[in-house]
Amino acid sequence: MGARSYGQYCGVVTALELVGERWALLIVRDLLVGPRRYTDLKAGLPRIPTNILAARLKELQAGGVIRRVPLAHGLVYQLTEFGRGLEDVVLALGRWGFRAMGEPDPADVVTADSLTIALRTAFRPGVAAALPAASYEARIGDVVLALDVADGALTVTPGPRPGAGLTFAAGPGIHSVISGEVSPAEAIERGVVEVLDGDPALLDRFAATFHLAAEPAPAA
Amino acid sequence: MGARSYGQYCGVVTALELVGERWALLIVRDLLVGPRRYTDLKAGLPRIPTNILAARLKELQAGGVIRRVPLAHGLVYQLTEFGRGLEDVVLALGRWGFRAMGEPDPADVVTADSLTIALRTAFRPGVAAALPAASYEARIGDVVLALDVADGALTVTPGPRPGAGLTFAAGPGIHSVISGEVSPAEAIERGVVEVLDGDPALLDRFAATFHLAAEPAPAA
DNA sequence: CGGGATCCCTTAGGATACTG
DNA sequence: CAGTATCCTAAGGGATCCCG
Numbered sequence: 001m002g003a004r005s006y007g008q009y010c011g012v013v014t015a016l017e018l019v020g021e022r023w024a025l026l027i028v029r030d031l032l033v034g035p036r037r038y039t040d041l042k043a044g045l046p047r048i049p050t051n052i053l054a055a056r057l058k059e060l061q062a063g064g065v066i067r068r069v070p071l072a073h074g075l076v077y078q079l080t081e082f083g084r085g086l087e088d089v090v091l092a093l094g095r096w097g098f099r100a101m102g103e104p105d106p107a108d109v110v111t112a113d114s115l116t117i118a119l120r121t122a123f124r125p126g127v128a129a130a131l132p133a134a135s136y137e138a139r140i141g142d143v144v145l146a147l148d149v150a151d152g153a154l155t156v157t158p159g160p161r162p163g164a165g166l167t168f169a170a171g172p173g174i175h176s177v178i179s180g181e182v183s184p185a186e187a188i189e190r191g192v193v194e195v196l197d198g199d200p201a202l203l204d205r206f207a208a209t210f211h212l213a214a215e216p217a218p219a220a
Numbered sequence: 221m222g223a224r225s226y227g228q229y230c231g232v233v234t235a236l237e238l239v240g241e242r243w244a245l246l247i248v249r250d251l252l253v254g255p256r257r258y259t260d261l262k263a264g265l266p267r268i269p270t271n272i273l274a275a276r277l278k279e280l281q282a283g284g285v286i287r288r289v290p291l292a293h294g295l296v297y298q299l300t301e302f303g304r305g306l307e308d309v310v311l312a313l314g315r316w317g318f319r320a321m322g323e324p325d326p327a328d329v330v331t332a333d334s335l336t337i338a339l340r341t342a343f344r345p346g347v348a349a350a351l352p353a354a355s356y357e358a359r360i361g362d363v364v365l366a367l368d369v370a371d372g373a374l375t376v377t378p379g380p381r382p383g384a385g386l387t388f389a390a391g392p393g394i395h396s397v398i399s400g401e402v403s404p405a406e407a408i409e410r411g412v413v414e415v416l417d418g419d420p421a422l423l424d425r426f427a428a429t430f431h432l433a434a435e436p437a438p439a440a
Numbered sequence: 441c442g443g444g445a446t447c448c449c450t451t452a453g454g455a456t457a458c459t460g
Numbered sequence: 461c462a463g464t465a466t467c468c469t470a471a472g473g474g475a476t477c478c479c480g
Contacts, residue, residue: 001327003454004470007267009324009392010334011341012249012310015317022240022472029232038443047227049473054444064320074442082319088312090232096305097235100284104229107221114230121231172229223473224451242453258462269454274463294461445478452471459464 018063019086023048024056025093028079028086030113031066033156035076044111094121098179098212104172110141116156119145122178122210125152134205137161139169139196149209166202169194177207179214238283239306243268244276245313248299248306250333251286253376255296264331314341318399318432324392330361336376339365342398342430345372354425357381359389359416369429386422389414397427399434 006013019025023045030036030044042053057077060066065083069076079086094117104110119138129152136147137160146161147154161167173192176182184203187193193203226233239245243265250256250264262273277297280286285303289296299306314337324330339358349372356367357380366381367374381387393412396402404423407413413423 001325005267005325006243006246006265007325007328008246008334009321009328009330011314011317011321011338012246012334013317014321015313016245018317018320020242020245023226025236025240026226026228026232039441042443045226047225047473049475050444051446051474052472055471085316085319089309089316092308092312093235094231096309097231097233097238099302099305100238101229101231101234105221105225105227108227108229110229114228114232118231262462267454269456270463271455271465272453275453277463441480443479445476447476448474450471450473452469454469455467457464457466460462 015089018065019060019089021056021059023052024060025086025090027053027056027060028065028083029090029094029117030111031077031079031083032087032090033113033116035069035078036113037074037076041077044113046109090117091121094118095212098122098175099214101175101214110143110172112143112145112158115140115143115145116158119147119156119210120154122212123154124209124211125154127211128152128154128209131205131209134166134202134209135161135164136202136206137164137167137197138174139167140174141171165198166195166200166206167197168203169196175214177203178210178212180207180211181214183207235309238285239280239309241276241279243272244280245306245310247273247276247280248285248303249310249337250331251297251299251303252307252310253333253336255289255298256333257294257296261297264333266329310337311341314338315432318342318395319434321395321434330363330392332363332365332378335360335363335365336378339367339376339430340374342432343374344429344431345374347431348372348374348429351425351429354386354422354429355381355384356422356426357384357387357417358394359387360394361391385418386415386420386426387417388423389416395434397423398430398432400427400431401434403427 019028026045027041030041064080066077067080069078128149133150138145138147144160146157146159170193177187182192184207188195188200221227239248246265247261250261284300286297287300289298348369353370358365358367364380366377366379390413397407402412404427408415408420
């Protein structure tokens with residue numbers, strides 16, 4: 001048994017031995033959005049040392065979580081079917097962590113992949129199914145995402161969304177809209193969200209569709 | 221920003237900064253079963269160095285995940301309401317890790333708390349609700365647990381269950397019963413499960429109530 | 441330019457012993 | 461019971477360099 005093994009016959013332990021090392025679940029988070037090249041991963045995880053990225057990729061491969069796929073030009077890393085099973089884990093983590101996010105550090109970045117996953121964790125299929133289809137172009141920081149909600153399903157694509165019902169720009173303050181701390185109307189009024197195009201009333205639908213509770217942890 | 225920060229404004233990152241360190245989620249796993257003293261945690265995590273346990277407990281406290289509660293005699297650690305929100309994360313991890321468990325290392329241990337959580341991850345409320353109530357006494361390794369299933373809810377209590385509908389003993393092979401690789405009848409026949417008391421037919425109900433898919437990760 | 445490998449240094453984590 | 465203190469190893473961080 002490895003010296004670094006937790007030494008228990010337990011599903012949680014097995015999982016942590018596969019993806020519990022530092023950075024591993026963030027690599028998985030980004031790969032849940034789609035296959036990525038080494039360079040994409042490095043760009044999406046600006047603070048990961050390159051040797052650690054290489055090491056993690058090897059470990060995840062050895063664990064059957066990801067696969068290297070040669071491409072015409074270069075290669076990509078991709079989750080295996082087993083690895084895709086981590087979606088529940090990552091979404092649960094994101095949902096739980098949302099409550100504790102607080103204000104961003106000035107040095108914090110927001111990447112397209114992390115934001116895509118964040119929107120997936122906040123997405124409420126039941127609510128979306130009960131509302132008319134909608135499309136949004138969201139610009140958060142430097143990230144531009146196209147969101148399409150139809151039939152209770154969400155599609156997130158990087159880049160602009162021509163013809164979106166609503167195009168808006170926001171900063172980290174979007175957090176308070178998703179948590180419900182700030183109503184859509186207030187958000188527009190206070191400049192937390194800036195409507196660039198389309199129907200401002202659609203921001204209500206957005207806030208209903210994407211929602212996560214965020215009561216801060218009481219000392220209790 | 222700490223040198224060890226991941227540097228992203230993202231729920232997953234926030235969560236990992238709170239409970240992503242080595243051993244942290246295993247401490248949480250055990251506390252999900254109930255409040256525990258320092259010594260209980262040490263016993264339930266035989267390979268954790270005591271200084272690391274102390275460090276993690278401080279960090280988890282600082283993060284609002286756990287709380288120290290003084291007792292008449294000594295003190296216990298307990299999840300806060302925020303910390304209890306990690307149940308989804310731990311169960312999702314356990315569910316995913318179950319598929320990769322394989323054979324136990326000879327040095328691996330099974331603790332009462334880890335087994336309690338494992339049974340919770342495998343529990344199917346829907347199936348249980350459709351079946352008559354049942355009680356079991358499960359002896360896995362040295363661990364003895366009382367299981368009560370009623371109205372689609374599961375209660376796990378450490379220790380024997382006098383009057384249980386079925387009392388059985390098993391080793392790690394119970395994994396194959398829960399995964400469905402081995403049918404209850406086969407399990408009894410091959411000695412994977414030994415019925416000590418009660419109605420052997422109840423093992424069918426057990427296997428229906430506690431189930432997790434376990435196809436090993438295909439190379440695909 | 442994509443996909444790493446290497447080097448050095450810092451610090452977290454492991455093992456063990458000891459204490460209020 | 462509930463931790464500190466110590467020593468040592470190995471993992472992680474940062475920068476740079478290399479190769480097809």
